[in-house]
Amino acid sequence: xxxxxxxxxxxxxxxxxxxxxxxxxxxxxxxxxxxxxxxxxxxxxxxxxxxxxxxxxxxxxxxxxxxxxxxxxxxxxxxxxxxxxxxxxxxxxxxxxxxxxxxxxxxxxxxxxxxxxxxxxxxxxxxxxxxxxxxxxxxxxxxxxxxxxxxxxxxxxxxxxxxxxxxxxxxxxxxxxxxxxxxxxxxxxxxxxxxxxxxxxxxxxxxxxxxxxxxxxxxxxxxxxxxxxxxxxxxxxxxxxxxxxxxxxxxxxxxxxxxxxxxxxxxxxxxxxxxxxxxxxxxxxxxxxxxxxxxxxxx
Amino acid sequence: xxxxxxxxxxxxxxxxxxxxxxxxxxxxxxxxxxxxxxxxxxxxxxxxxxxxxxxxxxxxxxxxxxxxxxxxxxxxxxxxxxxxxxxxxxxxxxxxxxxxxxxxxxxxxxxxxxxxxxxxxxxxxxxxxxxxxxxxxxxxxxxxxxxxxxxxxxxxxxxxxxxxxxxxxxxxxxxxxxxxxxxxxxxxxxxxxxxxxxxxxxxxxxxxxxxxxxxxxxxxxxxxxxxxxxxxxxxxxxxxxxxxxxxxxxxxxxxxxxxxxxxxxxxxxxxxxxxxxxxxxxxxxxxx
Amino acid sequence: xxxxxxxxxxxxxxxxxxxxxxxxxxxxxxxxxxxxxxxxxxxxxxxxxxxxxxxxxxxxxxxxxxxxxxxxxxxxxxxxxxxxxxxxxxxxxxxxxxxxxxxxxxxxxxxxxxxxxxxxxxxxxxxxxxxxxxxxxxxxxxxxxxxxxxxxxxxxxxxxxxxxxxxxxxxxxxxxxxxxxxxxxxxxxxxxxxxxxxxxxxxxxxxxxxxxxxxxxxxxxxxxxxxxxxxxxxxxxxxxxxxxxxxxxxxxxxx
Numbered sequence: 104x105x106x107x108x109x110x111x112x113x114x115x116x117x118x119x120x121x122x123x124x125x126x127x128x129x130x131x132x133x134x135x136x137x138x139x140x141x142x143x144x145x146x147x148x149x150x151x152x153x154x155x156x157x158x159x160x161x162x163x164x165x166x167x168x169x170x171x172x173x174x175x176x177x178x179x180x181x182x183x184x185x186x187x188x189x190x191x192x193x194x195x196x197x198x199x200x201x202x203x204x205x206x207x208x209x210x211x212x213x214x215x216x217x218x219x220x221x222x223x224x225x226x227x228x229x230x231x232x233x234x235x236x237x238x239x240x241x242x243x244x245x246x247x248x249x250x251x252x253x254x255x256x257x258x259x260x261x262x263x264x265x266x267x268x269x270x271x272x273x274x275x276x277x278x279x280x281x282x283x284x285x286x287x288x289x290x291x292x293x294x295x296x297x298x299x300x301x302x303x304x305x306x307x308x309x310x311x312x313x314x315x316x317x318x319x320x321x322x323x324x325x326x327x328x329x330x331x332x333x334x335x336x337x338x339x340x341x342x343x344x345x346x347x348x349x350x351x352x353x354x355x356x357x358x359x360x361x362x363x364x365x366x367x368x369x370x371x372x373x374x375x376x377x378x379x380x381x382x383x384x385x386x387x388x389x390x391x392x393x394x395x396x397x398x399x400x401x402x
Numbered sequence: 403x404x405x406x407x408x409x410x411x412x413x414x415x416x417x418x419x420x421x422x423x424x425x426x427x428x429x430x431x432x433x434x435x436x437x438x439x440x441x442x443x444x445x446x447x448x449x450x451x452x453x454x455x456x457x458x459x460x461x462x463x464x465x466x467x468x469x470x471x472x473x474x475x476x477x478x479x480x481x482x483x484x485x486x487x488x489x490x491x492x493x494x495x496x497x498x499x500x501x502x503x504x505x506x507x508x509x510x511x512x513x514x515x516x517x518x519x520x521x522x523x524x525x526x527x528x529x530x531x532x533x534x535x536x537x538x539x540x541x542x543x544x545x546x547x548x549x550x551x552x553x554x555x556x557x558x559x560x561x562x563x564x565x566x567x568x569x570x571x572x573x574x575x576x577x578x579x580x581x582x583x584x585x586x587x588x589x590x591x592x593x594x595x596x597x598x599x600x601x602x603x604x605x606x607x608x609x610x611x612x613x614x615x616x617x618x619x620x621x622x623x624x625x626x627x628x629x630x631x632x633x634x635x636x637x638x639x640x641x642x643x644x645x646x647x648x649x650x651x652x653x654x655x656x657x658x659x660x661x662x663x664x665x666x667x668x669x670x671x672x673x674x675x676x677x678x679x680x681x682x683x684x685x686x687x688x689x690x
Numbered sequence: 691x692x693x694x695x696x697x698x699x700x701x702x703x704x705x706x707x708x709x710x711x712x713x714x715x716x717x718x719x720x721x722x723x724x725x726x727x728x729x730x731x732x733x734x735x736x737x738x739x740x741x742x743x744x745x746x747x748x749x750x751x752x753x754x755x756x757x758x759x760x761x762x763x764x765x766x767x768x769x770x771x772x773x774x775x776x777x778x779x780x781x782x783x784x785x786x787x788x789x790x791x792x793x794x795x796x797x798x799x800x801x802x803x804x805x806x807x808x809x810x811x812x813x814x815x816x817x818x819x820x821x822x823x824x825x826x827x828x829x830x831x832x833x834x835x836x837x838x839x840x841x842x843x844x845x846x847x848x849x850x851x852x853x854x855x856x857x858x859x860x861x862x863x864x865x866x867x868x869x870x871x872x873x874x875x876x877x878x879x880x881x882x883x884x885x886x887x888x889x890x891x892x893x894x895x896x897x898x899x900x901x902x903x904x905x906x907x908x909x910x911x912x913x914x915x916x917x918x919x920x921x922x923x924x925x926x927x928x929x930x931x932x933x934x935x936x937x938x939x940x941x942x943x944x945x
Contacts, residue, residue: 106796107796107799110800110803111799111800111802111803112803114800114803114804114807115803115804115806115807115810116807117807118804118807118808118811119806119807119808119810119811120811121811122807122808122810122811122812123810123811123814123815125811126815134553135553137811138549138550138552138553138554138557139550139553139554139557140557140773140775141808142543142546142547142549142550142808142812143543143546143550143557143558143747143776143779144776144778144779144782144804144808145543145546145804145805145808145809146541146542146543146546146547146743146747147743147744147747147748147776147779147780147783148779148782148783148786148801148804148805149542149543149739149743149805150542150739150740150743150744150783151744151779151782151783151784151786151787151801152786152801152802152805153735153736153739154736154739154740154786154787155786155787155789155790155798156732157732157733157735157736158787158790159790160728160729160732162790174721177721177722177724177725178725180722180725180726180729181725181726181728181729182729183729184725184726184727184728184729184730184733185728185729185730185732185733186729186733187729187730187733188729188730188732188733188734188737189733189736189737191737192733192734192736192737192738192740192741193737193740207694228565229564229565230741230745231561231565231741231742231745231746232563232564232565233741234737234738234741234742235505235539235540235563235564235742236564237509237513241737242506242509243694243698244730244734245471245503245506245734246506246698246702247697247698247699247701247702248698248701248702248705248726248730249471249503249727249730249731249734250470250471250474250503250506250702251471251702251705251706251908251911252705252706252709252723252726252727252730252731253470253471253472253503253727253731254471254472254474254475254706254904254907254908254911255705255706255709255710255908256472256709256727257472257473257901257904258901258904258905258907258908259709259710259712259713260901260904261425261429261665261901261902261904261905262421262422262425262426262713262905264669264897264898264901265421265422265424265425265665265668265669265672266418266421266422268669268672268673268676268898269414269418269421269672269673269675269676270418270421270676271676272673272676272677273676273677273680274677274680277884278883278884278887279887281884281887281888281891282887282888282890282891282894283673283677283891284891285887285888285889285890285891285892285894285895286673286891286892286894286895286898287670287673287895288895289891289892289895289896289899290666290669290670290895290898290899291666291667291670293444293637293640293895293896293899294640294659294662294663294666294899295439295440295441295442295643295659295660295663296439296663296664296666296667297663298440298442299439299440353843354843358442358444359843359844360843362444362445362843362844363843363844363850364888364892365624365892366445366624366628366850367850367853367854367857368853368857368885368888368889369621369624369888369889369892370624370625370628370854370857371853371854371855371856371857371858371861371885371889372857372861372885372886372887372888372889372890373621373622373624373625373889374625374628374825374828374829374854374858374861375857375858375861375862375864375865375882375885375886376622376861376886376889377622377625377821377825378821378822378825378826378858378862379862379865380817380821381817381818381820381821381822381825382822384813384814384817384821385814385817385818385822387810388809388810388811388813388814388817389810389814391806391807391810392807392810392811392814399799399802399803399806400799400803419713419714422713425905426905429902429905429906429909430909433906433909433910433913434913445844445845472904473904474907475903475904475906475907475908475910476900476903476904476907502734502735502738502739502742539742540738540742541742541743542738542739542742542743543743545809545812545813545816546808546812549812560746560747560750560768560769560770561746561768561769567768567769568769569769597820598816600820601816601817601819601820601821602812602816605816605819605820605824606819616900616903617896617897617899617900617903618893618896618897618900620896621889621892621893621896625825625828626820628828629824629825629827629828630828631820631824637896638896638899638900638903639899639900639903639906640899654910658903658906658907658910661902661906661909662899662902662903662906665902665905666898666899666902669898669902
């Protein structure tokens, strides 16, 4: 109980209070520890947590392979990929400098020297720097294996967003309609094609849409038709008078309208959410420090 | 009219793989047949541009690469543009990374800058490491790293990305912590990134800062722009395209705007069609 | 183009198109690419974490050059001085690693507790200052000074400031659940909901924008890899995947 419960709660209370108080107490020892060493400890333990995650992953995948559970072949692929990357990261330098050129192996560097007839020395990169060196084997793995996979996983979402837009986003009520209209205005107004859509087109679309509303409210088709024809006529007359400028009236010009929505009503909502999140985080952090919240113990 | 309604209803029930194909074509075709569309700068991008222009010449600036390959198309053009803008104004650049992949993004960006040639086939930016820029590298720890930088840089970085001691780098002589920078910029794709830089970097030190973010993050970050905690903002790929136009260095962001525009039109059409099909079905169900 | 670059392009094209093949249906190419991602990313992050943090900052402080523990034969010269306090994260880190065994899995709690403590202590002040105080300060807008126009689409104006103030307060009020949201209070919070809906709609628009941008990036890479420099990698890999998937779908349909 002491080791499994009270000591972790004590650690949270002590170090949490220490870090928080460092913002307010003007004491060099506390400030130095909280700002420098305490945060370094955090970084180091986080690094160990990464290893824990990797070990857990291997454990689960090995169990799947050994027990030949469904899809064990793919787990074997995961294990093989892990060790491939692990060996490159921990056991192969992968970067040998001959002047400005970088080679993956000592042998390749020696061959290059022989081929060029150069007298330059081979300079192996330091351990540690080999994971951050341009042209290294580790960087090759990052660029051609990790990077395309990571990017493509996210890019897949574009297709699902398109599918969701078609099959799921419905203007069932006023709130949903507001959401969709705001989304459409932002989507069109933020890209170059939005500035090519004349404000007059938007006015016609609004007049036409209001006509549907008039029809739904009055259930009188003649009245709706009258509204549509009347408003179209008014817009056309206004357009001829003003010479059909693309960006006037500005309130119907998508980029300008989008900017107003983005910087005024949207900002109001976003600010409220940000303040709410801030208050929630403060309350939750204090709950952790006071020991009221113990979810990190699995409770 | 009924015939039209039937067609719309049929389209509303189409296999989702057709939708995938259509959106794929909407993006692919403009990329294969480049179409030039006019890019219009938004106020937040102009503010960002002016914010960098207003930095006193030959200052020391911190540029943080806080993104990875998954968000590279949005943030990378911004960061390359920022490096160009900073170098043109003679600033000394110090590059940090809060994401492990950020170091490779930084290396790629520097390679793009050094490989760039002007019409006379001369290198546009003849930059040298440790004279024009220092690549500090990646450190894990998110806000802990920023807090450490705000307090004492040498507690976080004892060596740079190449393993060279910080104390042996002349460009680092006058840098003790974040207060010694004239400007902080973070190209951020999430956590850690803009929020952390504002909370633990910009706000406590008062050093002017700004950021380029992914489109997904823009709405969460915009309150910081209005308060002045961020001087302007680059919002996603369109923001990167606007910035490329302002610094007169068109790149992949501007090239991608046609594809972005057509994809958005297709999605808006999907939303309209989907809702039309929904309303028609609803009305028919009510009748029966 | 070097052999490593061409080989890399073929691998990248295969993995990219393998992931995209999921759009057709879940299939072996996708599963292979997914599991490669799982394995490689775990090892990649572990390598980066070790070489950029544990190696210089922990070993460099426990086993510095000419330090008291140099008799062990371990010396890591990162310009640090010996600091015995760094035994604490070493012990907590090793306890974390031991927790992979069932009987020791409680040991991870100490390390997790420490990270929770630091995160809580850092975040509490940071969010209070930046998210709450600064945002509330910015909500006090200029309404009566007379220096602003009544309405402006692009810049500051009295109307915009009124909308901002009313919108922020009504949206915040919506999240106050200690009082029943009825009557005038309910009407005011409903207004807040509308502002939140506009905000969510804008977030949706930006989310779509972001996803499309990422897709543009992938397609740009695939277009690059389809060039003669990379031996038309994209085309051959795409053809291979389509043929194999077609055959696989046909066999599955029979089953």
